[in-house]
Amino acid sequence: MTRTAQRRTVEKVAVRPMQAPPTAGDRRRRRLADQVRAYGFLVGGLVCFALFSWYPAIRAVVIAFQKYTPGSDPEWVGTANFTRVFADPEFAAAWRNTLTFTLLALLIGFAIPFVLALVLNELRHAKAFFRVVVYLPVMIPPVVSALLWKWFYDPGTGLANEALRFLHLPTSNWSNGADTALISLVIVATWANMGGTVLIYLAALQSIPGELYEAAELDGANLLQRIRHVTVPQTRFVILMLMLLQIIATMQVFTEPFVITGGGPENATVTVLYLIYKYAFLYNDFGGACALSVMLLVLLGAFSAVYLRLTRTEGEDA
Numbered sequence: 001m002t003r004t005a006q007r008r009t010v011e012k013v014a015v016r017p018m019q020a021p022p023t024a025g026d027r028r029r030r031r032l033a034d035q036v037r038a039y040g041f042l043v044g045g046l047v048c049f050a051l052f053s054w055y056p057a058i059r060a061v062v063i064a065f066q067k068y069t070p071g072s073d074p075e076w077v078g079t080a081n082f083t084r085v086f087a088d089p090e091f092a093a094a095w096r097n098t099l100t101f102t103l104l105a106l107l108i109g110f111a112i113p114f115v116l117a118l119v120l121n122e123l124r125h126a127k128a129f130f131r132v133v134v135y136l137p138v139m140i141p142p143v144v145s146a147l148l149w150k151w152f153y154d155p156g157t158g159l160a161n162e163a164l165r166f167l168h169l170p171t172s173n174w175s176n177g178a179d180t181a182l183i184s185l186v187i188v189a190t191w192a193n194m195g196g197t198v199l200i201y202l203a204a205l206q207s208i209p210g211e212l213y214e215a216a217e218l219d220g221a222n223l224l225q226r227i228r229h230v231t232v233p234q235t236r237f238v239i240l241m242l243m244l245l246q247i248i249a250t251m252q253v254f255t256e257p258f259v260i261t262g263g264g265p266e267n268a269t270v271t272v273l274y275l276i277y278k279y280a281f282l283y284n285d286f287g288g289a290c291a292l293s294v295m296l297l298v299l300l301g302a303f304s305a306v307y308l309r310l311t312r313t314e315g316e317d318a
Helices: 003-015 024-063 080-087 089-109 111-122 127-139 142-152 159-166 181-206 210-218 223-234 236-250 255-261 272-282 286-317
Strands: none
Touching: 024 286, 080 089, 080 286, 089 111, 089 181, 089 236, 089 272, 111 127, 111 181, 127 181, 142 159, 142 181, 142 255, 181 236, 181 255, 210 223, 223 236, 236 286, 255 272, 272 286
């Protein structure tokens, strides 16, 4: 660079006005603009929740006390919808099946993910591959998964009975049998939803300090004793939270009985949510459907209150 060019550059720099530091007013305006943007995003989310979640829930509670048919004016009937629903023979069957499904899902679908997480945590090779394999069913759309299992359970040419015939074992009616239909649906729900639970358990297991296992080994503890005295106590909060969430989720089972069994055979797989669907879209009785929904809402609200209470207590203890 020549001396003339250097002098011109210095002159430009010299005459460039220095930027004044931001004043207190500028900082307040900037903070206000940031807050306006934040509240704008928040209002958008609240509007979506109000339109698509809160309003339908409040509207359902109101319709539960009305005689409501699309195209006609609603008529206030008090608790008549609840009385009629209680008298329905399917009401007791739906609640019995739902509670049985929830209990079986806890016995089967709660233990298997924990065991799989323990196995994955002990692997030394191909951990990422097996995580993908375990999580893969979660990525399959629920209806597609149910249709695949419906073919799998087919008593004639289904893969389940073909495998039993190959092993020279007695076949089963699976989802077509009144005694086996509900447990068949539990197996489907467990397979379809356990991937996320396994990964949560695996994250909890990997957060346990290794020094605890080393101390247990020095004390002569075997594998089962380490699981009992180290693993379970260290993950008890996660276990309890997932158990409550699983209860809330399984109480709302609908896709499996709707797609695979249609509530049959002999109402063996009619659940509360499926009965709500029948009242609303088959019987055209929206008052009865909303009455059932309110009952389910109260029960699930109690479990949700327990969940929130436990999470808050754990947060305070932490």
